Amino acid sequence: xxxxxxxxxxxxxxxxxxxxxxxxxxxxxxxxxxxxxxxxxxxxxxxxxxxxxxxxxxxxxxxxxxxxxxxxxxxxxxxxxxxxxxxxxxxxxxxxxxxxxxxxxxxxxxxxxxxxxxxxxxxxxxxxxxxxxxxxxxx
Amino acid sequence: xxxxxxxxxxxxxxxxxxxxxxxxxxxxxxxxxxxxxxxxxxxxxxxxxxxxxxxxxxxxxxxxxxxxxxxxxxxxxxxxxxxxxxxxxxxxxxxxxxxxxxxxxxxxxxxxxxxxxxxxxxxxxxxxxxxxxxxxxxxxxxxxxxxxxxxxxxxxxxxxxxxxxxxxxxxxxxxxxxxxxxxxxxxxxxxxxxxxxxxxxxxxxxxxxxxxxxxxxxxxxxxxxxxxxxxxxxxxxxxxxxxxxxxxxxxxxxxxxxxxxxxxxxxxxxxxxxxxxxxxxxxxxxxxxxxxxxxxxxxxxxxxxxxxxxx
Numbered sequence: 103x104x105x106x107x108x109x110x111x112x113x114x115x116x117x118x119x120x121x122x123x124x125x126x127x128x129x130x131x132x133x134x135x136x137x138x139x140x141x142x143x144x145x146x147x148x149x150x151x152x153x154x155x156x157x158x159x160x161x162x163x164x165x166x167x168x169x170x171x172x173x174x175x176x177x178x179x180x181x182x183x184x185x186x187x188x189x190x191x192x193x194x195x196x197x198x199x200x201x202x203x204x205x206x207x208x209x210x211x212x213x214x215x216x217x218x219x220x221x222x223x224x225x226x227x228x229x230x231x232x233x234x235x236x237x238x239x240x241x
Numbered sequence: 242x243x244x245x246x247x248x249x250x251x252x253x254x255x256x257x258x259x260x261x262x263x264x265x266x267x268x269x270x271x272x273x274x275x276x277x278x279x280x281x282x283x284x285x286x287x288x289x290x291x292x293x294x295x296x297x298x299x300x301x302x303x304x305x306x307x308x309x310x311x312x313x314x315x316x317x318x319x320x321x322x323x324x325x326x327x328x329x330x331x332x333x334x335x336x337x338x339x340x341x342x343x344x345x346x347x348x349x350x351x352x353x354x355x356x357x358x359x360x361x362x363x364x365x366x367x368x369x370x371x372x373x374x375x376x377x378x379x380x381x382x383x384x385x386x387x388x389x390x391x392x393x394x395x396x397x398x399x400x401x402x403x404x405x406x407x408x409x410x411x412x413x414x415x416x417x418x419x420x421x422x423x424x425x426x427x428x429x430x431x432x433x434x435x436x437x438x439x440x441x442x443x444x445x446x447x448x449x450x451x452x453x454x455x456x457x458x459x460x461x462x463x464x465x466x467x468x469x470x471x472x473x474x475x476x477x478x479x480x481x482x483x484x485x486x487x488x489x490x491x492x493x494x495x496x497x498x499x500x501x502x503x504x505x506x507x508x509x510x511x512x513x514x515x516x517x518x519x520x521x522x523x524x525x526x527x528x529x530x531x532x533x534x535x536x537x538x539x540x541x542x543x544x545x546x547x548x549x550x551x552x
Contacts, residue, residue: 103250103253103254103256105299108253108256108295111256111257111260112256112292112295115256115259115260115288116285116288116289116292118260118264119260119263119264119267119284119285119288119367120281120284120285122264122267123267123279123280123281123284123285124281126271128279128280128281128284129280129281129282145473146478146479148535148536148539149535149539176481178362178479178481179280179281179282179283179362179483180278180280180283180362180363181280181283181362181363181475181479183479183480183481185481206487206490206491206494206495207480207481207482207487207488207491207492207494207495208480208481208482209482209487211481
């Protein structure tokens with residue numbers, strides 16, 4: 103098949119599929135509840151015992167407390183991603199907090215929080231019994 | 242000996258069919274309200290990975306082709322191009338595919354190329370196209386060598402390999418439940434391949450088939466889909482990125498980081514590259530065996546059931 107036909111077909115196909123999916127509501131995020139955040143965390147870490155799951159007001163992320171420390175679950179497309187926070191770097195962000203992981207496949211997540219939520223989350227994460235959580239002060 | 246042989250590039254010619262089938266599957270799901278899920282960024286990432294895989298093949302395919310043609314010059318055998326030879330080549334190439342795929346899950350160096358195909362938490366026809374950009378660097382082309390040395394022309398080997406891949410497109414769907422029993426017994430099907438993509442402990446590292454599921458039955462790696470344990474798709478540790486560059490290279494980066502840690506022996510560094518995914522020099526990570534063991538500790542009632550009864 104001539105390359106120009108193949109490239110045209112592929113580009114047009116990808117764009118058309120993206121538009122159809124977006125216009126049909128397939129870009130919507132399903133907000134987390136306490137229950138769904140707990141289940142999402144246990145999907146990632148079935149051996150841990152969840153002590154609390156605290157969704158943000160937006161429902162896009164939830165702070166998880168387990169017997170091993172703190173973790174976070176966040177909405178990722180129509181699914182979720184979960185990560186422990188023991189080695190995460192916390193940085194302030196205009197919309198809330200930015201959590202950075204030393205992980206090329208999951209470099210960071212920006213959590214949208216109100217100013218009150220931001221303070222609560224930051225205190226909870228830095229107070230957790232783990233020596234490697236580092237917090238950068240606001241510039 | 243026949244040096245020039247031309248077969249159509251079936252994967253390229255199948256592109257219009259792929260696009261039409263994806264739209265049809267999406268329409269089915271939208272109308273019926275079941276049979277799978279679609280999400281915009283996940284699907285677009287999968288499609289970009291597919292396009293990149295084709296581009297990578299066009300750019301780097303000359304390396305594998307050169308290797309195969311050297312083997313073709315070496316071998317004294319030439320089985321010709323009859324229909325029966327093509328059929329035999331197809332079956333033997335599918336056996337080759339089984340072992341390549343098994344190595345792809347059990348040798349981290351090969352897994353680094355294959356992992357991105359499993360990195361979607363969805364299972365639909367776009368997932369079928371979420372393919373590697375780095376296959377050339379896995380050196381897995383070596384497994385095709387016996388076929389060429391046996392007298393199958395490289396062009397024929399690649400042609401039947403293309404048909405094998407096109408066959409596997411349609412099995413990446415939740416819209417089809419089970420095929421007729423006789424079909425499920427012999428062929429790879431959506432049901433068998435859903436199991437392969439499952440990150441459930443019972444479903445890890447099984448059903449490696451390309452076209453014929455008989456190889457899994459023969460080599461003890463077959464696990465049937467369980468109605469009470471629906472496949473949960475994705476990786477044991479799902480990746481949190483839609484960036485195709487990160488999707489394509491993340492496991493290679495991880496291998497590099499692990500191998501270059503301070504304080505390791507040469508053997509430990511080597512094992513980080515070639516041991517099964519989940520290997521760690523200090524036992525801090527889980528591989529598929531320990532994941533299954535931990536699951537059985539939590540759920541002893543699953544002992545001896547499908548996926549937990551492997552030899």
